[in-house]
Amino acid sequence: MKICTITCHDVYNHGASLQAYGLMKYLSNCGHDVEIIDYKPDYLSNHYNLWSINNPKWEKNMLTKALYLTLKIPVRIRERNKKIAFDNFTTKFLKITKSRYKSNEDLKKNTPHADAYLCGSDQIWNCLHKNGKDPSFYLDFVPDEKIKASYAASFATDTISEAYKPVVKERVERLDAVGIREKSGVEILHSMNIHEAVHVVDPVFLLDKEDWDPIGTRGFKEDYILIYDFDSSHLIKKIAMEIAKEKGYKIYTIHSGKLKYADKYFTLDGPETFVSLVKNAQFVISNSFHAAVFSVLYERQFAIVNRTEAINTRMRDLLEDLKLNDRLVDENYDLIRLLRSIKYKESKNILNEKISFSKNYLQGVLSIKK
Structure with a gap:
C-alpha cells in the first residue's frame, strides 16, 4: 500500500526527526511504500535564517538592524553546522516527497498520491503553536475516498482553549480513525464527545533496539x-x-x-x-x-x-x-x-502490550475499506 505521513519532520529537533523516522521505518518494514510529505509552511521554515531579526526592538532603523546582525551572524554561521547535521540525517534516512508544500491550499491543489494518509506523531495538534491550528495536520487536504487517520498525534497539554475546541472537533471527526499519543489527549477528545480515539505509543517504540542501533x-x-x-x-x-x-x-x-x-x-x-x-x-x-x-x-x-x-x-x-x-x-x-537501578521488567511488559495494541491499530487503519 502507498502511504503518506505528515508531521513536523524538519524542525531541527532530535525527537521530531526520530519520531518521523520511526513511523516511516515501521510501515516500510511491514512492506508498505511510505513517504513523508515535505510540508514546510512559513512558520516552520525560518530555522537558521542568517538575516532574520527576531526581536522587534532592533527593527527601529537601519543602524540598529545592522548592529543586531553584526552580533548575531557569526553565531548563526557556526550554528549552521547543526543544520547541516540534521539535513544529512534527513537525506540519509527519511523518504520525503519530491514536491514541497507550503500551505494546505498547496496540498489540496497537488495532493501527493497515496492509498492512506497518516498525520502524526509528536505535537502536531498542540494549539499553543501554529501547527495545532493548521488544517493540514488534520488531513484537511485528503479526499473523502482515501483512508485518513492520526497516529500518536499529541496535544502536549492537559487542556486546549475553548476557542479552538469547535474547529478541532470538526477536523478530528472527519478522520477514519484517531490514535493519540497521550491518555490526556484521549480525554481532551472525550470532552468533545469524540469517543473513538485510542491511546497508542510514540512511533519510536514501534521499532526494536536492533532497528535503532544502525542510527x-x-x-x-x-x-x-x-x-x-x-x-x-x-x-x-x-x-x-x-x-x-x-x-x-x-x-x-x-x-x-x-x-x-x-x-x-x-x-x-x-x-x-x-x-x-x-x-x-x-x-x-x-x-x-x-x-x-x-x-x-x-x-x-x-x-x-x-x-x-x-x-x-x-x-x-x-x-x-x-x-x-x-x-x-x-x-x-x-x-x-x-x-538505584531501574527494574525495567514490569515496565517493559506493560510497554510491549501497548506496542502490540498500537501495531494492531495501524493494521486496522490500513485495512479500512473506502
Missing part, C-alpha cells in the same frame, strides 16, 4: 551523564553535579543553550549522535519527552524534570503508564533512590 553507531570512551536541557534548568544542573561527584562520571550535553558546566558539548550534532549518546549513557537527565522515550528503549538510568513551558503531560503520562513515576523528579528528589 546510534557512535561510541564514547568514558562513562558520562547525558544532559538534554531546553530550559537551562537549575534542578538538572544540581542533579547532574551531585551524580557526577558521587559516581565520577563526566557530563555531556547535546542541546545548545546557556549550559556551561558540561565536560563535553555535542550541541552541533544531529539525531544520530543523540541516539548514540542515550544508548551509551550511564545516566540521562532531561526535560525532553524523547530523551525519556529513548532512555526506556535502551533501559538507561534516567531522571526527567518538568519544562517551564506547559507541555509536561507528555512526560507525566508516559512515566505513569509504565509505572516509572519516580523518574519524574522535583526539588525534593532523593539522590540515593534516584541512583
Whole structure:
C-alpha cells in the first residue's frame, strides 16, 4: 500500500526527526511504500535564517538592524553546522516527497498520491503553536475516498482553549480513525464527545533496539551523564553535579543553550549522535519527552524534570503508564533512590502490550475499506 505521513519532520529537533523516522521505518518494514510529505509552511521554515531579526526592538532603523546582525551572524554561521547535521540525517534516512508544500491550499491543489494518509506523531495538534491550528495536520487536504487517520498525534497539554475546541472537533471527526499519543489527549477528545480515539505509543517504540542501533553507531570512551536541557534548568544542573561527584562520571550535553558546566558539548550534532549518546549513557537527565522515550528503549538510568513551558503531560503520562513515576523528579528528589537501578521488567511488559495494541491499530487503519 502507498502511504503518506505528515508531521513536523524538519524542525531541527532530535525527537521530531526520530519520531518521523520511526513511523516511516515501521510501515516500510511491514512492506508498505511510505513517504513523508515535505510540508514546510512559513512558520516552520525560518530555522537558521542568517538575516532574520527576531526581536522587534532592533527593527527601529537601519543602524540598529545592522548592529543586531553584526552580533548575531557569526553565531548563526557556526550554528549552521547543526543544520547541516540534521539535513544529512534527513537525506540519509527519511523518504520525503519530491514536491514541497507550503500551505494546505498547496496540498489540496497537488495532493501527493497515496492509498492512506497518516498525520502524526509528536505535537502536531498542540494549539499553543501554529501547527495545532493548521488544517493540514488534520488531513484537511485528503479526499473523502482515501483512508485518513492520526497516529500518536499529541496535544502536549492537559487542556486546549475553548476557542479552538469547535474547529478541532470538526477536523478530528472527519478522520477514519484517531490514535493519540497521550491518555490526556484521549480525554481532551472525550470532552468533545469524540469517543473513538485510542491511546497508542510514540512511533519510536514501534521499532526494536536492533532497528535503532544502525542510527546510534557512535561510541564514547568514558562513562558520562547525558544532559538534554531546553530550559537551562537549575534542578538538572544540581542533579547532574551531585551524580557526577558521587559516581565520577563526566557530563555531556547535546542541546545548545546557556549550559556551561558540561565536560563535553555535542550541541552541533544531529539525531544520530543523540541516539548514540542515550544508548551509551550511564545516566540521562532531561526535560525532553524523547530523551525519556529513548532512555526506556535502551533501559538507561534516567531522571526527567518538568519544562517551564506547559507541555509536561507528555512526560507525566508516559512515566505513569509504565509505572516509572519516580523518574519524574522535583526539588525534593532523593539522590540515593534516584541512583538505584531501574527494574525495567514490569515496565517493559506493560510497554510491549501497548506496542502490540498500537501495531494492531495501524493494521486496522490500513485495512479500512473506502
